[in-house]
Amino acid sequence: MRVLILLSLLGLAFATEDVFLNFAKEFNKSYKDGKDLISRRAIFMNNYEKMVKHNERYEAGLESWAQKVHEDMDLTSAEWMSKRTGGLPLYDEKTEFVDTLDERIVAKLKEMKGTPREFSWTDSGAVTSVKNQAQCGSCAAFSVIGAVESCFNIQRGKVIDDLSEQHILDCAYNHQVSDESGTWGAFGCDGAWPNAYVDWLMGKNYNQIESAYPYTSGSSGQVGSCKASSNGAYTDAWVTGMYNVWYCKESDMENLVMINPVSTSLQATDNWGGYSHGVMDDRMCCDAATDSSCIYNLNHAILVVGFGHDTASGLDYWLIKNSWGSRWGESGYMKLKRGTGHCGVGSLHQTIPHC
Structure with missing residues (x-):
């Protein structure tokens, strides 16, 4: 419920970037407050843009593998490494x-x-x-x-x-x-x-x-x-x-x-x-x-x-x-x-x- 309220309040600001809203809904994301949500959105969008550019190279035959949206896309590199490795x-x-x-x-x-x-x-x-x-x-x-x-x-x-x-x-x-x-x-x-x-x-x-x-x-x-x-x-x-x-x-x-x-x-x-x-x-x-x-x-x-x-x-x-x-x-x-x-x-x- 908390994430839905926050997303509703900030929905207008994010209207042009609903890929983040779709991500949050798909992976049932919950953020502690509006500041945290804005921070996670910025991280997500940075990772999302990298994914788009990578997949453009893949389609052009310049990469051998493709990327997709995933549940940890709102994490920094250090946070992802801490969660998934070690x-x-x-x-x-x-x-x-x-x-x-x-x-x-x-x-x-x-x-x-x-x-x-x-x-x-x-x-x-x-x-x-x-x-x-x-x-x-x-x-x-x-x-x-x-x-x-x-x-x-x-x-x-x-x-x-x-x-x-x-x-x-x-x-x-x-x-x-x-x-x-x-x-x-x-x-x-x-x-x-x-x-x-x-x-x-x-x-x-x-x-x-x-x-x-x-x-x-x-x-x-x-x-x-x-x-x-x-x-x-x-x-x-x-x-x-x-x-x-x-x-x-x-x-x-x-x-x-x-x-x-x-x-x-x-x-x-x-x-x-x-x-x-x-x-x-x-x-x-x-x-x-x-x-x-x-x-x-x-x-x-x-x-x-x-x-x-x-x-x-x-x-x-x-x-x-x-x-x-x-x-x-x-x-x-x-x-x-x-x-x-x-x-x-x-x-x-x-x-x-x-x-």
Whole structure:
């Protein structure tokens, strides 16, 4: 009601820019007062004008991807980055990690003879529905649960679409794996390494189903105490191993993703908020193939579910399942340029579970 009153009072002033009014209505926006509304409108219009210019370049064949109006279009770049990234614990060039190689997956990789030009687990129904992490830095949890769901579907033939992310956020909180060479951990909404969650699940910690353990951190930005129950446990399949490599080659994901969707990390910039369709070639991103420091700029975990070639742009791409809801991108998915370690994708780690 508050936003409707404010919009009515200021409607005449905004009559020529009703794109903002449409945006506020479509995304059910609420602003604390008229000053806040005017400020958000100015931010929105600046972002909107950038989108229009970008799409003009796209239509002229000068860009490989298009933009669209999105729910965060009234945020500044810094605000968007704070909301949508930061899902990895802090690390730098001094951080050391240790590979964990499940020999069953290693054997499968050795048996593979080349890869096709295009492949996607979405074609066989092995990829589960898109979720929304919202206000919590829980991207690693969503990436891992997506990989585990697909693993169950592929390896066991047990179709399960919605295991609980909140379960591992709460119950695996502060779980760490350490040895003489490396340490990695899971810290709830403050970020996590995907392999820490998989390692925790390997300890016969059965997944919980979403209906029994629903996601709450998206609105609160907090994790809670562990509430796992035997009634909510999914026991038809479980995680028995893990293949996790660090400081890897992007191209290695081609064979790995044909075994199971791959949890990995990348550098998301504020360009990503408005991604609509096409192959993302982000000028703000680093390329790991030519920039050795690129892997130290990563801030977001995603799930790679396939790869292909886009004839319109002439670019190869990775097909990525994100955790920003189904209204983002192409129904929650993105095509990201493949072949240069773009945005650092697949260059720091590649992780899949064995089920």
